[in-house]
Amino acid sequence: MVIKALRIVxxxxxxxxACVLFWMLVQKKQQQAAVSIPExxxxxxxxxxxxxxxxxxxxxxxxxxxLIPQAAALxxxxxxEWSAWSAxxxxxxxxxxxxxxxxxxxxxEYDILRQVMDxxxxxxxxxxxxxxxxxKLWDIGGESPSVPSADQISTALSYVGMENxxxxxxxxxxxxxxxxxxxxxxxxxxxxxxEQVLKLYQESGVQGALISLGGNxxxxxxxxxxxxxxxxxxxxxRDPLGSATDYYGTLVMNDKVICxxxxxERYFEQDGKRYHHILDPATGYPAETDLLAVxxxxxxxxxxxxxxxxxxxxxxxxxxxxxxxxxxAVIAVDNQNRIWCSSSLKDAFALTSDRYTLAx
Amino acid sequence: xxxxxxxxxxxxxxVVALCLVWWALSRPAEQGAMAEVWYDxxxxxxxxxxxxxxxxxxxxxxxxxxxxxxxxxxVDATCPDKVCEETGWLxxxxxxxxxxxxxxxxxxxxxxxxxxxxxx
Numbered sequence: 427m428v429i430k431a432l433r434i435v436x437x438x439x440x441x442x443x444a445c446v447l448f449w450m451l452v453q454k455k456q457q458q459a460a461v462s463i464p465e466x467x468x469x470x471x472x473x474x475x476x477x478x479x480x481x482x483x484x485x486x487x488x489x490x491x492x493l494i495p496q497a498a499a500l501x502x503x504x505x506x507e508w509s510a511w512s513a514x515x516x517x518x519x520x521x522x523x524x525x526x527x528x529x530x531x532x533x534x535e536y537d538i539l540r541q542v543m544d545x546x547x548x549x550x551x552x553x554x555x556x557x558x559x560x561x562k563l564w565d566i567g568g569e570s571p572s573v574p575s576a577d578q579i580s581t582a583l584s585y586v587g588m589e590n591x592x593x594x595x596x597x598x599x600x601x602x603x604x605x606x607x608x609x610x611x612x613x614x615x616x617x618x619x620x621e622q623v624l625k626l627y628q629e630s631g632v633q634g635a636l637i638s639l640g641g642n643x644x645x646x647x648x649x650x651x652x653x654x655x656x657x658x659x660x661x662x663x664r665d666p667l668g669s670a671t672d673y674y675g676t677l678v679m680n681d682k683v684i685c686x687x688x689x690x691e692r693y694f695e696q697d698g699k700r701y702h703h704i705l706d707p708a709t710g711y712p713a714e715t716d717l718l719a720v721x722x723x724x725x726x727x728x729x730x731x732x733x734x735x736x737x738x739x740x741x742x743x744x745x746x747x748x749x750x751x752x753x754x755a756v757i758a759v760d761n762q763n764r765i766w767c768s769s770s771l772k773d774a775f776a777l778t779s780d781r782y783t784l785a786x
Numbered sequence: 787x788x789x790x791x792x793x794x795x796x797x798x799x800x801v802v803a804l805c806l807v808w809w810a811l812s813r814p815a816e817q818g819a820m821a822e823v824w825y826d827x828x829x830x831x832x833x834x835x836x837x838x839x840x841x842x843x844x845x846x847x848x849x850x851x852x853x854x855x856x857x858x859x860x861v862d863a864t865c866p867d868k869v870c871e872e873t874g875w876l877x878x879x880x881x882x883x884x885x886x887x888x889x890x891x892x893x894x895x896x897x898x899x900x901x902x903x904x905x906x
Contacts, residue, residue, distance in 0.1 A: 430789065472827075473824060473827050473891065474827045475826060475827070475886070475889045478886065479886060480884045480886060480891065482903065484902060484903070567886070567887075569887070636902055636903055638903045638905065638906075640906065641905060641906050642905075643903060643905040645902075649902070659902045659903070660901040660902050661901055661902065661903055661904075661905055662900060662901030662903065662904040662905065663904070663905055664904050664905060664906045669872065669873045669874050670869070670872075670873040670882075670883055670884070670904075670906065671873065671876065671881045671882065671883070671904070673900070673901060673904050676901050677905075684905055686905050686906065688906075691869070691906050692869075692886075693869075721905065
C-alpha cells in the first residue's frame with residue numbers, strides 16, 4: 427500500500443519536473459529565435475534641452491538616426507535667433523535699440539515678426555509679444571521667482587503694448603519707441619520650431635518620426651512594430667490635474683503641429699498660491715482663466731502656438747466660438763473637468779481618463 | 787483511505803513545487819527593473835529599483851533620487867518649481883519625470899504600453 431502510494435507521488439513529481447523542463451526549453455528556444463532573427467524595427471530616440479525645455483525625438487527606419495542631430499541643430503539655431511535673453515538674437519537686437527534706432531531684419535525674420543504682430547492685433551492685444559518686461563520681472567522658470575510688488579508690476583505694464591512698436595514692411599525694420607520696451611517670442615517660436623522640424627522629417631522621406639518640444643508635438647509617417655508591420659504614432663495629452671506621466675486622452679494626427687498651453691507645467695508657488703507662466707498683458711499677473719489646458723492643431727506651427735496661448739488666456743467662451751475653424755482644430759479642458767473638442771477631431775481623439783467628460 | 791491521502795499529498799506537493807519553480811523563475815525579472823537618469827541628453831546613471839536608498843547625481847549633486855519598494859522619484863529638489871518632485875513616484879516602464887532647471891530626466895527603463903509621447 428505504502429509503496430504504491432510512493433510510486434504515485436514519484437510519478438507525479440517526475441511529470442511535474444518534465445513539465446517544467448519542457449517549459450524552460452520552450453522559453454529558451456523562443457529566446458534563441460529572438461536572437462537569431464534580426465530585429466525588424468529600427469527606432470532611434472534622442473533628447474536635448476533646447477529653448478528652455480525638454481526636446482525628445484523618435485525616428486524610425488534606416489538612416490533615421492541622422493535626423494536627430496539635424497533637428498536638434500535646427501532648434502539650437504532658432505533658439506539663438508529668437509531667445510529674449512540673448513543679446514545677438516532678433517529680440518535681443520531690437521530691445522537693445524529701443525528708443526535709439528530701428529533695426530533691419532532678414533526677410534524670414536521679419537516675416538515671423540510680422541505674423542506674430544498681426545496675430546496680436548487680431549486678438550486686440552490679448553496676446554502681446556511686447557510682454558518682455560513682465561516676463562523678465564516675474565522670471566518664472568528662473569532660479570528664484572517671487573511675486574513682484576504692485577508698483578513693480580504697474581511700472582513693467584507701462585512698457586507693454588503694441589503701440590510701442592513701429593514696423594516698416596518696405597525696409598524690413600522694427601523700432602521700439604523707448605528704452606525699456608522689450609519683445610518676447612516665448613509663446614510663439616516653439617510652435618514654429620516644431621513646424622520646421624516636421625518639414626525636415628517630411629523632406630527626408632523618413633519612415634516615421636516624432637518630435638516633442640515642451641508642449642509642442644508633431645508626427646509624420648509610421649513606426650515599425652515587432653511583427654514587421656507598421657502603425658501610427660499615438661500622442662498622449664497630458665492630464666492637467668494628474669502628474670506629468672498621466673494623460674487624459676490620445677490623439678493620432680500626422681503632419682500637423684500640435685501645440686498645448688496650460689498652467690501646470692511651468693510655475694512657482696508662494697504663500698500657497700500657484701503662479702503659472704502665462705502672463706496676462708492686461709493685468710500683469712498670470713492669466714486668470716476657466717481652462718486647465720488648450721491644445722491647438724494645425725499646419726501653421728507659429729500660429730497654433732500663438733492660438734493655444736491666446737485661447738488659454740481668453741477662456742471657455744472664446745474656445746466655444748472657435749471650435750469649428752477651417753485652419754485649426756481645438757481640444758480644451760475646462761475647470762469643470764469637461765473636454766471641448768472640434769468635431770473634425772472626433773475620429774483622431776480618444777478620451778481615456780474617466781476624470782473627464784466630453785462636452786462637445 | 788491512506789492511499790487517497792498519499793495521492794492528494796503528492797498532487798499538492800507537485801503543485802507547490804511548480805509554483806515554487808515559477809516564482810523562482812519570474813522573480814529575477816521583477817528584480818531587474820531599472821531606472822535611468824539622463825543628464826543633458828546623455829545617460830548619467832542607472833538605478834536598480836530593488837535597492838532602496840538615496841542617490842545623488844555625480845554631474846550635479848543638488849539632484850537627488852530615492853528608491854523604495856520598486857519605485858523611484860526625485861527628492862530634495864533645490865530648483866524653484868519642483869515640478870520634478872511633484873511628478874511623484876515612478877514605477878511602470880516608460881514613466882518619467884523631467885527637471886528642466888537641472889536638465890535631468892528620470893525614467894523607468896523598458897517599453898511602455900502607453901502613447902509614444904505625452905504632449906505636456
